[in-house]
Amino acid sequence: MSQIAQLQVGPEEAGLRLDRWFKQRFPDLPHGRLERLLRTGQVRVNGARAKSGLRLAAGQLVRVPPLRAAAPERLPPPVDQAEAEALRARVLYRDDEVLALDKPAGLAVQGGSGQTRHLDGLLDALRFDAAERPRLVHRLDQDTSGVLLLARGAAAARRLTEAFRRGEVAKLYWAIVAGVPQPPRGRIDAALVKRGRPGGERVRVDDDEGRPAETDYATLDRAGRRAALLALQPLTGRTHQLRAHLAAIGTPILGDGKYGGQAAFLPGMTLVRRLHLHARRLLFRRANGRRVTVVAPPPPHLAETAAALGFVLAEAEDPFAADGIQ
Numbered sequence: 401m402s403q404i405a406q407l408q409v410g411p412e413e414a415g416l417r418l419d420r421w422f423k424q425r426f427p428d429l430p431h432g433r434l435e436r437l438l439r440t441g442q443v444r445v446n447g448a449r450a451k452s453g454l455r456l457a458a459g460q461l462v463r464v465p466p467l468r469a470a471a472p473e474r475l476p477p478p479v480d481q482a483e484a485e486a487l488r489a490r491v492l493y494r495d496d497e498v499l500a501l502d503k504p505a506g507l508a509v510q511g512g513s514g515q516t517r518h519l520d521g522l523l524d525a526l527r528f529d530a531a532e533r534p535r536l537v538h539r540l541d542q543d544t545s546g547v548l549l550l551a552r553g554a555a556a557a558r559r560l561t562e563a564f565r566r567g568e569v570a571k572l573y574w575a576i577v578a579g580v581p582q583p584p585r586g587r588i589d590a591a592l593v594k595r596g597r598p599g600g601e602r603v604r605v606d607d608d609e610g611r612p613a614e615t616d617y618a619t620l621d622r623a624g625r626r627a628a629l630l631a632l633q634p635l636t637g638r639t640h641q642l643r644a645h646l647a648a649i650g651t652p653i654l655g656d657g658k659y660g661g662q663a664a665f666l667p668g669m670t671l672v673r674r675l676h677l678h679a680r681r682l683l684f685r686r687a688n689g690r691r692v693t694v695v696a697p698p699p700p701h702l703a704e705t706a707a708a709l710g711f712v713l714a715e716a717e718d719p720f721a722a723d724g725i726q
Contacts, residue, residue, distance in 0.1 A: 403466055411458045415562045418445065419452035421462070423535070424554065429467060431510050431520065437465060455565065484525035491526070493694045497556040497686055498549060499526060499534055500694040505545040505674055505701070509536065519548075526550065537561050538569075541640065543655075545699040546573070546679025559687060564637065570683040572720065573632040573642060574620075574698065574713075576676040576705055577651040578663055580628040584619035585719070588645040592638045602658065603644045613638045615645045618719035623709040627654070627666060631680075633720045642677060653677050654705065669708065672701035681718075 413421055422434050422443075437443045438452060444463040445454060456462075479487075493500040501519075503509070508518040523533045534550035535557040549569075551557035563569050591610030592603045604610075614635040621629040628651065632642055643659045646652055652660025654676040665673070683693045698706070698713055706713050 405464045406461045407464055409456045409458055409460045409462065412558065413456060414458040415565055416456050416558065417452065417561070418443075418450055418454040418456060418462070420535070420557070420561065421456055424557075426464075426467065479522050479525045483522070487522055487525050492547065492696060493692065494528065495686070496530075497552055498560065498684075498692075499528075499552055500682065501526070501548045501550060502696045503540055503545060503548040503679075505543050505699055508542040509539045509548070523550070538564050538637070540679055541643075541675070541677075543675035544677045544679060545702070546696040547682040547694050548679070549682055549684065549694075556687070560684070563684060567635065568685070570681075570720075571634055571679065572681040572683075572718065573634070574678045574680045574702070574716070575630045575632055575642065575646065576654045576702065576709070576711070577628050577630055577646055578626075578654055578660065578666060579651040580622050580625055581617060581619060581630070581646075581649055581651045584622075586617060587635075588615045588617065588649060589613075590645060590648055592641060592644055594639055601639055603638065603640045605644065605648050611638060612636060613641050613645065615642060616720065617646075620716045620719070621711045623711070627709050629706065629709075629711045629713075629716065631716070631719050643675075671705050671708070674701045676702050676705060678702055 409421070419431065419434060422429055435452060438450060441449050442465040444450060446460050490502040490504070491499060492502050503519065510518055510520045520536060526534050530552045532553050534552055537549055537551050537557055537560040540546065540548055549560065551560050590605045590613060591607050592613045593606040593610040594601050594603045596602050616633040616635065618631045619628050620631055634641055643653055643656050647656070647659040652664040654664060654666065654671065655674050656664045678698055679696060681693060681695045683691065685691050703713060
């Protein structure tokens with residue numbers, strides 16, 4: 401595209417995030433370059449500045465600047481065979497519509513400042529027999545492990561994106577936290593606002609400026625008053641929601657120095673200094689209505705810490721099973 405264009409969002413694109421809309425329309429545009437165009441106001445929606453997470457509505461006009469004029473960016477190196485095989489070995493579920501991956505802790509989902517390797521750049525390794533490369537429909541923090549769902553085509557991507565937006569996908573997380581929440585089971589209802597630039601965002605509780613955010617939690621086990629194993633069910637999907645919510649009630653996730661500071665590390669214990677947050681289970685429906693449940697095994701660092709604290713993960717229950725998850 402060599403000149404400014406005003407492109408209209410089609411009915412089939414309603415509900416897409418702005419960055420996913422660009423990914424579909426301009427698949428060769430790197431994510432980092434799109435973020436710069438957004439930050440500098442060169443991309444606008446109905447004449448207003450926008451962020452990559454904006455949900456689009458049918459009929460809106462997206463201002464697209466001349467893309468050829470931008471400086472070329474270094475593309476990620478090709479996926480080598482060993483890396484591709486290792487990624488494919490982490491596939492938990494696959495059918496003709498979707499693919500569920502056990503994302504390892506430490507692997508970023510998308511590129512950003514300083515990111516040279518990320519899942520979005522490795523998706524060609526997960527094509528299998530599909531004509532299209534898989535598409536991201538939700539995200540996990542770089543340091544969070546567990547179930548990540550990918551769509552295997554444009555139609556599945558639109559349907560799953562809308563299902564996530566409407567809260568029709570049930571998510572269950574495990575976390576090991578410093579301290580024990582009181583009461584041992586409850587709901588955290590605290591609005592969150594995001595601050596900072598892309599790649600360095602930090603959220604905080606703010607009832608005046610924040611967006612509504614709710615998390616159900618239940619204590620599965622505890623090590624005295626020192627630490628606890630929690631099951632978490634986010635009812636909304638805000639950035640860093642679980643991390644900010646648990647820090648806000650005084651029980652930060654182990655290893656989460658960003659939100660918990662020194663309180664996120666247990667004195668006297670030599671533990672892996674990695675975030676102890678794991679996307680344990682995802683429940684969704686296929687286009688034909690069939691329900692699919694995908695479960696990811698705990699990563700080594702979480703399993704080792706659980707054992708050191710006396711938690712038996714194999715016996716951990718699902719406290720939300722009777723709460724109407726469909």
